[in-house]
Amino acid sequence: MLLTVLDLAGIAVFAASGALAAVRARLDTFGVVVLGMTTALGGGIIRDVLLGIHPPATLRDWRYLLVPVVTSLLVFWLHPQVARLRRGVLLADAVGLGLFTVSGTATALAHGVPTYTACLIGMTAGIGGGALRDVLLREIPMVLRKEIYALAALAGGVVVVVGDQLRLPGAPVAIAGAVLIVTIRVLALWRRWNAPVARGIGT
Incomplete structure (x- = not known):
């Protein structure tokens, strides 16, 4: 039940992120829905393929298709009320990243993969x-x-x-993991933290 809730919450938030990005790019209604669904479902489908789950969960449960469609349409209709689309996109993306990562990691652990593999699959999701x-x-x-x-x-x-590994309750651990991800992302954007990049290219 927890994994389903995390999945659907992550799908909704990522759909909003994708739809907001589509609105900012001036796509039409269909384009907004397609981009919202792609953003929302892409990571989960990749996760399920890596774990050998066939067909992926998004193709077996109607909620996984309805949630991103409805969310994308709501964003399309209500976007004039979003004062700063860029900040909205970044915040929604950070929350979606947190929810999907912890959900993907927990799903991978539930399928018995090694811990390092679970981390990588969660990150990929x-x-x-x-x-x-x-x-x-x-x-x-x-x-x-x-x-x-x-x-x-x-x-x-x-x-x-x-x-x-410590056998702690799943829900608090998932919340802690998601909060950590969102916090790091927001701080990185606010403080302009960057990973190292190569210097001197083209000089």
Whole structure:
């Protein structure tokens, strides 16, 4: 039940992130829904494929399709009330990253994979949808830029794995992992923290 709730919450938030990015790119209604669904479902589908879950959960439960469609349409209709779309996109993306990473890590652990594999699958689930969104918008995926993104997801995944190893209650551990991811992302954006990049290229 917890994994389903985390999945649906992450789908809703990532759909909002994708839809807001589509609105900012001036896509039409169909484009907003497609980008919202791609952002929301991409990471989960990648996770399920890696874990050998066939068909992926998004194709077996109607809620996984309804939630991103409804969320994307709501964002399309209500976007004039969003004062600052860029901040909204970044915040929604950070929350979605947190929810999907902890959900993906917990799902991987439930399928008996090694702890390091669970961390990597959780990170992939968290960053997958956003990467697909950026590719469709013809942007360099955020995970490949200098902003701290994948490292934040990996840190949250480690929290979930450690909590599982210590046999701590799942819900508080998942919340702690998601909060850590969101906090790192927000602080990285606020304080302009960057991962190292190569210097001297083109000089």
